[in-house]
Amino acid sequence: xxxxxxxxxxxxxxxxxxxxxxxxxxxxxxxxxxxxxxxxxxxxxxxxxxxxxxxxxxxxxxxxxxxxxxxxxxxxxxxxxxxxxxxxxxxxxxxxxxxxxxxxxxxxxxxxxxxxxxxxxxxxxxxxxxxxxxxxxxxxxxxxxxxxxxxxxxxxxxxxxxxxxxxxxxxxxxxxxxxxxxxxxxxxxxxxxxxxxxxxxxxxxxxxxxxxxxxxxxxxxxxxxxxxxxxxxxxxxxxxxxxxxxxxxxxxxxxxxxxxxxxxxxxxxxxxxxxxxxxxxxxxxxxxxxxxxxxxxxxxxxxxxxxxxxxxxxxxxxxxxxxxxxxxxxxxxxxxxxxxxxxxxxxxxxxxxxxxxxxxxxxxxxxxxxxxxxxxxx
Amino acid sequence: xxxxxxxxxxxxxxxxxxxxxxxxxxxxxxxxxxxxxxxxxxxxxxxxxxxxxxxxxxxxxxxxxxxxxxxxxxxxxxxxxxxxxxxxxxxxxxxxxxxxxxxxxxxxxxxxxxxxxxxxxxxxxxxxxxxxxxxxxxxxxxxxxxxxxxxxxxxxxxxxxxxxxxxxxxxxxxxxxxxxxxxxxxxxxxxxxxxxxxxxxxxxxxxxxxxxxxxxxxxxxxxxxxxxxxxxxxxxxxxxxxxxxxxxxxxxxxxxxxxxxxxxxxxxxxxxxxxxxxxxxxxxxxxxxxxxxxxxxxxxxxxxxxxxxxxxxxxxxxxxxxxxxxxxxxxxxxxxxxxxxxxxxxxxxxxxxxxxxxxxxxxxxxxxxxxxxxxxxx
Numbered sequence: 001x002x003x004x005x006x007x008x009x010x011x012x013x014x015x016x017x018x019x020x021x022x023x024x025x026x027x028x029x030x031x032x033x034x035x036x037x038x039x040x041x042x043x044x045x046x047x048x049x050x051x052x053x054x055x056x057x058x059x060x061x062x063x064x065x066x067x068x069x070x071x072x073x074x075x076x077x078x079x080x081x082x083x084x085x086x087x088x089x090x091x092x093x094x095x096x097x098x099x100x101x102x103x104x105x106x107x108x109x110x111x112x113x114x115x116x117x118x119x120x121x122x123x124x125x126x127x128x129x130x131x132x133x134x135x136x137x138x139x140x141x142x143x144x145x146x147x148x149x150x151x152x153x154x155x156x157x158x159x160x161x162x163x164x165x166x167x168x169x170x171x172x173x174x175x176x177x178x179x180x181x182x183x184x185x186x187x188x189x190x191x192x193x194x195x196x197x198x199x200x201x202x203x204x205x206x207x208x209x210x211x212x213x214x215x216x217x218x219x220x221x222x223x224x225x226x227x228x229x230x231x232x233x234x235x236x237x238x239x240x241x242x243x244x245x246x247x248x249x250x251x252x253x254x255x256x257x258x259x260x261x262x263x264x265x266x267x268x269x270x271x272x273x274x275x276x277x278x279x280x281x282x283x284x285x286x287x288x289x290x291x292x293x294x295x296x297x298x299x300x301x302x303x304x305x306x307x308x309x310x311x312x313x314x315x316x317x318x319x320x321x322x323x324x325x326x327x328x329x330x331x332x333x334x335x336x337x338x339x340x341x342x343x344x345x346x347x348x349x350x351x352x353x354x355x356x357x358x359x360x361x362x363x364x365x366x367x368x369x370x371x372x373x374x375x376x377x378x
Numbered sequence: 379x380x381x382x383x384x385x386x387x388x389x390x391x392x393x394x395x396x397x398x399x400x401x402x403x404x405x406x407x408x409x410x411x412x413x414x415x416x417x418x419x420x421x422x423x424x425x426x427x428x429x430x431x432x433x434x435x436x437x438x439x440x441x442x443x444x445x446x447x448x449x450x451x452x453x454x455x456x457x458x459x460x461x462x463x464x465x466x467x468x469x470x471x472x473x474x475x476x477x478x479x480x481x482x483x484x485x486x487x488x489x490x491x492x493x494x495x496x497x498x499x500x501x502x503x504x505x506x507x508x509x510x511x512x513x514x515x516x517x518x519x520x521x522x523x524x525x526x527x528x529x530x531x532x533x534x535x536x537x538x539x540x541x542x543x544x545x546x547x548x549x550x551x552x553x554x555x556x557x558x559x560x561x562x563x564x565x566x567x568x569x570x571x572x573x574x575x576x577x578x579x580x581x582x583x584x585x586x587x588x589x590x591x592x593x594x595x596x597x598x599x600x601x602x603x604x605x606x607x608x609x610x611x612x613x614x615x616x617x618x619x620x621x622x623x624x625x626x627x628x629x630x631x632x633x634x635x636x637x638x639x640x641x642x643x644x645x646x647x648x649x650x651x652x653x654x655x656x657x658x659x660x661x662x663x664x665x666x667x668x669x670x671x672x673x674x675x676x677x678x679x680x681x682x683x684x685x686x687x688x689x690x691x692x693x694x695x696x697x698x699x700x701x702x703x704x705x706x707x708x709x710x711x712x713x714x715x716x717x718x719x720x721x722x723x724x725x726x727x728x729x730x731x732x733x734x735x736x737x738x739x740x741x742x743x744x745x746x747x748x749x750x751x752x753x754x755x756x
Binding site for chain 1: 456459462463466467468481488489490491492493494648651652654655658659685686687688689690691692693694
């Protein structure tokens with residue numbers, strides 16, 4: 001029967017990471033528990049919602065954890081409740097002792113709390129990822145790529161494949177990441193320093209967003225392992241499993257235009273704020289659009305809501321080239337795309353009022369490109 | 379037709395205070411608007427939900443406001459929407475110009491936003507409070523008194539009078555403030571430095587909580603005016619009106635015990651944390667109680683939930699006097715009462731397991747007293 005002592009703060013941090021995979025409202029009741037496996041080497045904390053699974057390891061070698069294992073074993077405890085109890089304990093050290101009938105006694109200072117646990121055997125088996133050669137990725141770069149693309153994935157289940165982000169590795173070092181909800185698209189290309197086996201997978205965007213919360217920037221690199229229907233991101237302490245989406249991702253390369261008739265360069269923050277003002281009123285219009293007018297080198301934004309009022313604004317374009325143009329679109333898509341751009345200036349390029357336009361950082365680097373589909377008005 | 383220019387930040391702050399009285403879901407649609415009255419002396423911003431009304435004044439004398447009034451008038455604008463628009467404007471100065479058909483043009487930098495307003499005559503008349511001599515109260519002291527009592531008021535509408543806080547001024551300087559939901563009671567007595575006319579009113583606790591948010595500690599004193607069914611708190615810039623509750627407040631003086639059989643002194647924070655741990659498990663019990671056991675000078679807390687587990691904890695009592703005792707109660711009431719106590723130590727005094735017990739700061743000062751009713755178990 002399990003017995004160990006541990007630093008409360010370290011234990012709580014690890015539990016809170018594992019908890020990110022745990023949903024209290026799961027169709028499979030046992031998935032509301034955290035699985036605690038204690039060996040002489042350390043403690044492993046496992047949580048899962050069936051889509052994502054997180055395994056978090058605290059080693060007896062970790063000096064901050066002050067982990068002393070006296071007896072080993074495995075047990076399940078209601079995650080949310082257990083974490084609340086741990087966080088409420090008075091002392092910096094928690095003693096964790098399993099007693100008869102899968103009960104756990106937590107002792108800390110003069111406080112003694114007994115909790116009822118469950119047999120570890122009730123926990124479903126996390127699928128094993130085959131021991132292939134992993135791809136090694138810089139965490140920061142991977143998180144940036146996710147932030148640049150995942151937001152453009154669909155949130156509607158009508159075309160499930162579009163709720164994922166398409167990750168493709170070709171020629172062992174060329175990584176392409178793309179997401180689209182069919183109204184807008186975001187694509188980042190990266191040249192990897194370390195080569196890997198080519199792959200072509202669609203990762204749920206929700207899993208990727210969790211990934212960015214779980215792996216802090218202190219984790220320098222993650223190893224990526226693939227199986228048929230699962231992917232594993234692994235660092236020293238954390239194993240993050242996610243299911244992959246099944247099906248063929250649409251061909252997005254053919255959507256990216258090569259030639260344009262009009263282009264304008266903006267300060268990214270200025271353009272975003274102007275679009276945020278426009279959105280306040282466009283939300284109250286029938287088609288929810290802002291009208292952009294490019295004429296004689298100046299750019300103006302217009303919204304007219306018969307109910308609420310109107311916006312007229314001259315945008316500070318830093319550079320305008322090509323033909324005059326009037327185009328209408330949902331300002332939310334442009335706002336989202338500008339949030340994803342780290343560069344201080346962006347270049348927006350158009351073909352015609354009815355063809356998608358592109359948003360790229362205003363640099364020679366064409367490895368990050370976004371597409372937004374206009375809305376036909378009148 | 380109105381025309382003025384104003385500093386955006388000052389305007390926004392004033393609007394956000396007024397907005398606290400405005401609910402977007404009001405049965406009277408016009409109450410979702412803010413009323414703007416512009417005179418040559420300044421601007422008044424009025425919001426109301428029918429229970430509370432807030433009038434906020436920005437003077438042309440206020441240097442930070444940079445207020446320049448060119449033309450006067452009154453208008454109504456959708457509050458939430460108008461505030462969003464103001465906060466989104468690009469420049470530090472906003473120009474506000476009324477045009478035909480109750481429209482308002484806001485100009486800031488290169489942005490021009492036109493909003494549809496309404497006739498000011500549509501706004502209901504706020505009841506006038508008679509020009510009696512006001513009571514002058516120190517804001518900080520009044521806010522403290524509210525924080526010490528209002529939480530104990532009922533949130534249930536079954537006995538509406540108990541949703542208020544009873545304020546009584548006797549002998550022109552003796553202020554008594556008391557609230558109870560019939561399970562617990564909190565009473566603060568104050569000796570005022572400045573005398574006032576005696577009064578006896580019941581103020582909705584919700585209004586008092588809004589009061590504490592609206593009046594910052596920078597406002598040194600407030601004047602309090604009474605009418606039959608309304609009360610006005612007034613500072614230099616802000617007039618805060620609230621409806622009073624009708625009916626007779628129950629006699630609470632007779633509830634306060636004079637003699638006790640058992641007393642214990644605790645560190646306030648320690649006792650609160652112990653009760654928070656107890657509550658984690660008592661929430662999962664049938665009657666939601668913690669059992670306190672005072673025996674031979676030591677105090678222990680116990681919760682037993684057949685479903686979830688149990689708590690046993692020795693409390694660090696600093697002093698225990700009187701008879702042994704076992705008493706059960708809802709730990710939430712004790713936690714709330716301890717949150718209201720600023721003193722580092724509290725004294726808890728008991729008569730018997732079935733009579734209310736008191737919580738007072740452990741000082742000679744008996745002007746703040748709380749009562750908690752125990753729960754009879756078995």
